[in-house]
Each structure stands twice: as structure tokens, then as C-alpha cells.
Amino acid sequence: MQKLEVQLGERSYPIFIGESLLDRPECLLPYIRGRQVLLVSNETVAPLYAERVRKVLADGGLTVAEAILPDGEAYKDWQHLNLIFDALLAARFSRKATLVALGGGVVGDMTGFAAACYQRGVDFIQIPTTLLAQVDSSVGGKTGINHPLGKNMIGAFMQPRVVLADTTVLRSLPDREYSAGLAEVIKYGLIRDLPFLEWLERHMDGLMARDPALLAEAILRSCRNKAEVVAADELEQNDLRALLNLGHTFGHAIETAMGYGSWLHGEAVATGMLMAADLSWRENWISHQDVARIRTILVRSGLPVVPPPVSPDEFLRHMAVDKKNIDGRLRLVLLRQLGRAVVTDEADRGRLVATLMAGEHLGQA
Amino acid sequence: MQKLEVQLGERSYPIFIGESLLDRPECLLPYIRGRQVLLVSNETVAPLYAERVRKVLADGGLTVAEAILPDGEAYKDWQHLNLIFDALLAARFSRKATLVALGGGVVGDMTGFAAACYQRGVDFIQIPTTLLAQVDSSVGGKTGINHPLGKNMIGAFMQPRVVLADTTVLRSLPDREYSAGLAEVIKYGLIRDLPFLEWLERHMDGLMARDPALLAEAILRSCRNKAEVVAADELEQNDLRALLNLGHTFGHAIETAMGYGSWLHGEAVATGMLMAADLSWRENWISHQDVARIRTILVRSGLPVVPPPVSPDEFLRHMAVDKKNIDGRLRLVLLRQLGRAVVTDEADRGRLVATLMAGEHLGQA
Numbered sequence A, B: 001m002q003k004l005e006v007q008l009g010e011r012s013y014p015i016f017i018g019e020s021l022l023d024r025p026e027c028l029l030p031y032i033r034g035r036q037v038l039l040v041s042n043e044t045v046a047p048l049y050a051e052r053v054r055k056v057l058a059d060g061g062l063t064v065a066e067a068i069l070p071d072g073e074a075y076k077d078w079q080h081l082n083l084i085f086d087a088l089l090a091a092r093f094s095r096k097a098t099l100v101a102l103g104g105g106v107v108g109d110m111t112g113f114a115a116a117c118y119q120r121g122v123d124f125i126q127i128p129t130t131l132l133a134q135v136d137s138s139v140g141g142k143t144g145i146n147h148p149l150g151k152n153m154i155g156a157f158m159q160p161r162v163v164l165a166d167t168t169v170l171r172s173l174p175d176r177e178y179s180a181g182l183a184e185v186i187k188y189g190l191i192r193d194l195p196f197l198e199w200l201e202r203h204m205d206g207l208m209a210r211d212p213a214l215l216a217e218a219i220l221r222s223c224r225n226k227a228e229v230v231a232a233d234e235l236e237q238n239d240l241r242a243l244l245n246l247g248h249t250f251g252h253a254i255e256t257a258m259g260y261g262s263w264l265h266g267e268a269v270a271t272g273m274l275m276a277a278d279l280s281w282r283e284n285w286i287s288h289q290d291v292a293r294i295r296t297i298l299v300r301s302g303l304p305v306v307p308p309p310v311s312p313d314e315f316l317r318h319m320a321v322d323k324k325n326i327d328g329r330l331r332l333v334l335l336r337q338l339g340r341a342v343v344t345d346e347a348d349r350g351r352l353v354a355t356l357m358a359g360e361h362l363g364q365a
């Protein structure tokens, strides 16, 4: 078992990473302050893993209630958040209750936000069960729900008391979801950690086989990278944290153009990262070989690298409304060199359009 | 114009108190960081005062959008909170937007909570237009909405950037609402500020005439008292802040027994404070004359002092579910002496029942 401490002053918390952590009381019980626990999960994950967590909690002498949400991003809304409040109030839970999120990023975001709001704030623990949630949502404290007019528009910054990243539960994850998580893992290598990128290149076959030891290492290094960025910019008040959005502005446009759900977020980010790499090459910042390396590792991870047939105009329209853009200028995260991303609003319009028109060529060496 | 600084480290903010502050750009504009402002009010207050605020903002070169909510505690729910998010997103407001609450405690609580959640937190300004909101909700940072199973169950701690307590707008306040606000004013004298109680006794006639200078003084001293309590216990983590609940456990039972809305909160608190005083007298902590003084000032303020005909059993049932009670013990705020409240869970059951049975006698000297 590995342990990473996310340093945030009095809101610091540990992330435990390893096999079968679900069954280990010592990872969970010391972080629960009261006697009341609400276990929040969804209809897919709960039948697989909820009973094990419930048992650890009940054996610890705690009162456990459950809220099981329907599965899907479509239910990440107020109406379903309210199911969590209903369960808390039906159980008459007090301000000393703890909420435990067992599931992917959707369950984690909703549970964290419910914890931030219930009686103006109760404790919250994350047990992320997707690779994406383990390497991304378990660090940073972002929680929230969607609004019909925008994703993640309503939420709170809320740090968990502890995160358990159990590598064993990833075995049941569908292949596409697993690959989508790898996109965010690769992202950390690209933006700030060349040695990690090299490590991933060496171990991608083992990672694709979901080898637990390699997974633990990949999760640890991912979370450490994100934690370092977040610690320097907890409330997202300067540019630093924006580096985590490599590939996301392009990816966001893909997701929007194709309709949410047809491309997974991580898939869109993967293709978006290759587009960012292509533009960085056109800006003469990275080499053609660098672009090829990025393409190769994405393909080896089972990720798409060819954008859907969307016209440059439509692409630009969807990119411009991305909330990461302030004051109407198109700010992009590009690669100053392999392993070092920068935020810039000075990318040349013509080169950007060339990238948007590259289409299938992006998939070719 | 008076100014009180609420000391909360980097979340400190000023409260301006005085006549016609609504029209004074210097109280508002310096506290707005971006260019986008959403003015939130309700259908009663907006026709009276929104245009003046809108003009100050627009003259300051800001983009102003509006969200006008229906009037009433019944609409302090998610569905109507969502109207604020709808307005923000329809106007495409960014994380640099500021929300301005113009109204009583309902508008203030909802707007503050919306500000806490919109894109995980934007700025927020309070222009409270009821006496209760000026002396109570403008300090403390509590925001939120109701859930069908409990009042104020969903919310956040969120400090405003500035509060404008305009004494002139109180002229249009209905008499019952005005008196209800005075109950909370008197409360500060009772729990920790005997000189203020004496001042109120001297000036109650002028206050009932809504004399602006007296009002400014009463609001200032009320807010200062609350600010001192809150500064020592911002997130409500020890007993200190509980003193602010003098009369509230009894009052809560009255409100619940009678159905929300038939007694105003301040009215129930007034009668509840007299019940707390009666019990404090039975505990031999304050004198019969002290109780009479409290009764007199409440009556002069137009407040009820006789509880409704509710049986002791029903009273106790409603008091026990009050969320201020931890671990099943009935914790009450009582008067150790006039001007000094304490939290205790040791009140004698027999004496408590005697207070609950006193009924009309409470109204008599």
C-alpha cells in the first residue's frame, strides 16, 4: 500500500493506493469523526462493491445509511443530488455525519457537493472506482453538478478527509472507461513530468493488462503531479492549474459537437492533446518526432487520435465558449516542449486552423 | 453613515449603516471586482428599490442582469434558487461576476448560497431590507435554502464583500415584520450587552417611530455584538455562537406547532425569550423584576409574550428535534443574569414543564 499526503494546510489529507483497500478498516475508520455514515454509490457500482464497504463501517460500530443513485452523467443534477439530502434527513443525520462516495467521478462530484452543503458542511470520504476518478477527481477538491446550460456549473471546493484508490476494483471497469482514465495519466507526463512519460512508454503493455503494481505506481505519480499543481493554486486563482487542461479545450469542442456521451471525456481529451501537440509543432515548439511519440502512446492506450469530421468554424465556436477562456481571447494550453506545457493566448490563428483541418492526418505518422 | 468592520481575516468586510445608502456608489462600486452583476430581489422589494440600485451599478459602467424571485419563505427552495443560476447562465456570467442581494433574509440567504455555488464561488454583496436581515443575516455568513424535511438544511458559509444597511428602506416594512426584527435586536442586549438593553429601554419609543438615527445606532450595536460572537466561532464549532439562539428553541417549537408562517420567526423568538427568562427565574438565576423588564420591552416593541396553547408534551417534542440539540440532551440557552446568557443542558425538567405550562401567566406582571 502506498500513501500520498495532499498538502493543503489544515485541509491536508492522505490518499491510500493499493490492492483491496475496500476491506481495510484502518484506511477508513480513523478518518470518520462521528457515528453516522451515508454511503453513496450508483446502481452499477453498488452491487459490485458496496457490501464490502458497508461491512467495514458496520463492523466499526457505525450507523450506515445508503443512497444509491442511477448511473450516468445525465443524472448529475440537482434532482438526484436531492436523493442524497433525502437520505441524510430521513436518517436524521447531524452535522457530525460523514459521506462516503463509492463510484466514479459522477458519484464523487455529487457526494462531495452534497457534503459541502448538508447543514453547511459535513465530512466526506472518496473511494473512487474508475481510473479517471482515482487520478483526477481524487485531488483538487472540485465537486458539483451540471446545469442544463452548462457542465459542472454549480458546485463547491470541498476536500475529502481521505481517499482510497483501490487498484483491484479497476478490474471490472469497461475497457473504454479504463482507456479514458489513461488519457489523464498520460496528460501529467506531457504537461510537467517527462520521466513519468518515459516510464509510461516502458510500461504501457503492463498497464493495459491492469497490473496492480504498475497501476499503483501510475496512480501515485499522477496524483502527486496533480497535488503539486493544486497545492500551488487551490482555488484556481492563477494560470498554474490551467495546465491541467491540456487537450481539454479541443476535447470540449469534440464532446459538444458530438453530443455529450458519444465520446467519453478521456477519449476527447486524448484526441485534444494530440491536436494541442500538432499545434505546438506548427508553432515550432516541439518536433515531429515528439508528436509521433504522443500519438503512439495514446494509440497503445486504446485511445482515439483522429478528431471527428467537424468544420474549423464549428470547432472554434465550441472552443470559444469553453469557460476557461476569459475576456474573449482564445487561451490554449500548448507544449513548449515535451513534458512542459504553457498557457498562451498567442497561438497563430492560421496555424490553429491548420490543426483543426488536419483531420485524419493527425492519426498518421 | 456608520461603518463597522467584521473581522474575519482575509474574509473581513465592512457593514455600512445609514440613510439612503442605496443611492451611494461609493458604498457599492469599490467592492465589485468584475464587470458583471446579477441583482437578485423579490416581487415585493424589487418594485420599491431595485431601480435605484440598478442605476448606481449601470452608472458605474457595469453589466447588470436581474433575477426577481417570488416573495416568501415557501420559495426558499432549490427550484427557485435555480432561477438565480438560470439568470447567471443566460447572461453568460463568468466566475468574476458579483451577486447583489436586495431584500430580506430569504433573498439574502438564497443569493448568498447561489454565490457560494455558482462556478464554485463568486462574489456576493448584501443589501438587507428588513430589520431582521440587517441585524442578523448580515453578519455570520450563513446562507442556504430549505428542504421539505428541514429548514436551512442545505447551505454554505459564505461571507459577503460588503453589507449596506439602509435605514430608510425600513419605512416601507410592515409593522409586524419591523417588530419581529426588534426581537433579535433586544436579544443582543439580553445575551451579552446590558448597556445596550438599557439604551433600548430608553429609546424604544423613538425606535418604534423608526427614527433613522436611533435605528442606525441599534443596527450598529446589534451587528457589532453578533460580529464579536461570530469572529470567535466562524464555523460554529463551539458553544459561543449558540448564545445567539436565546429564545430560539422555544420559538422553534412555537413555529412548528403553529405551522410555519402563522407566527413570524421574530415573534416566536420574542415569546421564546420570555419563556427562557421565566425558566431562568425558576432556576433562581434572575429576579422577578428582570423577567418583568424583559416582558415590558418586548410588549413595547409590539411583540407577543404569551405562547400559543400548546401542551408541554408537544412543546417538548418540537424542542427536542431542534437541530441545536446534540446527543439527545436538551440544551437550552438561559440567562445566568440579565445581559449574560449561558448554554446549559442541566435545566431542571420540573421547572421546564412549569414554564411550558405558564401560558397566559407569562403575559402578566
Ligand SMILES: NC(=O)c1ccc[n+]([C@@H]2O[C@H](COP(=O)([O-])OP(=O)(O)OC[C@H]3O[C@@H](n4cnc5c(N)ncnc54)[C@H](O)[C@@H]3O)[C@@H](O)[C@H]2O)c1
Pocket (backbone or CB within 6 Å): A042, A044, A045, A048, A071, A072, A073, A076, A103, A104, A105, A106, A107, A109, A129, A130, A132, A133, A136, A137, A138, A139, A140, A141, A142, A143, A152, A169, A170, A171, A172, A173, A174, A177
Ligand atoms: N472533481 C474533479 O476534479 C473531476 C475531475 C475529472 C472529472 N470529473 C467528473 O467525473 C465525471 C466522470 O468520471 P468517470 O469517468 O469516473 O465517470 P463515471 O462516474 O460516469 O463512471 C464511468 C462508468 O463506469 C462505471 N463504473 C465505475 N466504477 C466501476 C467499476 N469499478 N467497475 C465497473 N464499472 C464501474 C460507472 O457506473 C459508469 O457507468 C464527470 O462528471 C466529470 O465532470 C471530476
Ligand SMILES: NC(=O)c1ccc[n+]([C@@H]2O[C@H](COP(=O)([O-])OP(=O)(O)OC[C@H]3O[C@@H](n4cnc5c(N)ncnc54)[C@H](O)[C@@H]3O)[C@@H](O)[C@H]2O)c1
Pocket (backbone or CB within 6 Å): B042, B044, B045, B048, B071, B072, B073, B076, B103, B104, B105, B106, B107, B109, B129, B130, B132, B133, B136, B137, B138, B139, B140, B141, B142, B143, B152, B169, B170, B171, B172, B173, B174, B177, B265
Ligand atoms: N443568514 C442568517 O444568518 C439568517 C439569520 C436570520 C434569519 N435568516 C433567514 O432569513 C429569513 C427571514 O428573513 P426576513 O425576516 O427578512 O424575511 P423575508 O425575507 O421573508 O422578508 C419579510 C417580508 O418583508 C418584505 N420586505 C422586505 N424588505 C421590505 C421593505 N423594505 N419594505 C417592504 N417589504 C419588505 C419581504 O418581501 C417579505 O414579504 C428566514 O428564511 C431565515 O431563515 C437568516
Ligand SMILES: [Zn+2]
Pocket (backbone or CB within 6 Å): A136, A184, A248, A265, A269
Ligand atoms: Zn479531464
Ligand SMILES: [Zn+2]
Pocket (backbone or CB within 6 Å): B136, B184, B248, B265, B269
Ligand atoms: Zn432568529
